[in-house]
Amino acid sequence: QASITKSEFLRMAAHELRTPAGVLRGYLSMLRDGTLGSSPPGWERPLEVVDAKAGELTGLIDDLLLAASMEGGTVPVRPEVFDLREAVGAALGRAEGRATLLGARIESDLAAEPVLVEADSEHIGRILDNLVNNALTYSAGEPWLRLSVAEAPPRVAVEDHGVGVDPEQAERIFERFYRVNDPALGYPPGTGLGLYISRDLAGLAGGTLALEHSRPGEGSRFVLTLRAPARTPVEVARPAPVPAGRRRGGR
Incomplete structure (x- = not known):
């Protein structure tokens, strides 16, 4: 109650x-x-x-x-088939302004061929926004991050050289309202809901979101894995734009 x-x-x-x-x-x-x-x-x-x-x-x-x-349990899901590379490109475009203000360096390694997934494109955009903004937020000095897209299975990896996460916090960071506090960062903005929301949205898409690797002081690598379409689509949708207010995440 x-x-x-x-x-x-x-x-x-x-x-x-x-x-x-x-x-x-x-x-x-x-x-x-x-x-x-x-x-x-x-x-x-x-x-x-x-x-x-x-x-x-x-x-x-x-x-x-x-x-x-x-x-x-009232989150609407509207699955469609789209190219994961385009979703990543759109997320990078949305992060460009903040990255420029922070003096961040962002690299991308996208697959040569389309990487098709079947999911709610707005949900995937929100997950990517949260991961990118966390990488920018939890970096001391000038942030560096890299996004890479691969297939079989379709997945996106977001890697940074930020403050990293202690092993005992690896699962807790996905809890609601949990925040990583690091003396080098003070008290960064956010609600502590970004990763909680992102993992749930990944699950609604039939995928997973995991912290694949992290070490304090060396950075983190998050991997979002999604489902390939059950059959080859006749038409591939372009990812829906995520409203400006939905670009921010908090670890």
């Missing part, structure tokens, strides 16, 4: 926060694109930072709503 009450509270709080957050992002967008008139000199950078933080807030709200839906 306590768990149900907590989930209902989170859902209600997130719904109440979503409206003012949406209004905030709307006005920021109009300020940036000139709809409300030309911005004073020197405002471009501050507006960019505030817009990024508003996006983080929207992402936190979406995480709370999705986590509550998962507990209630």
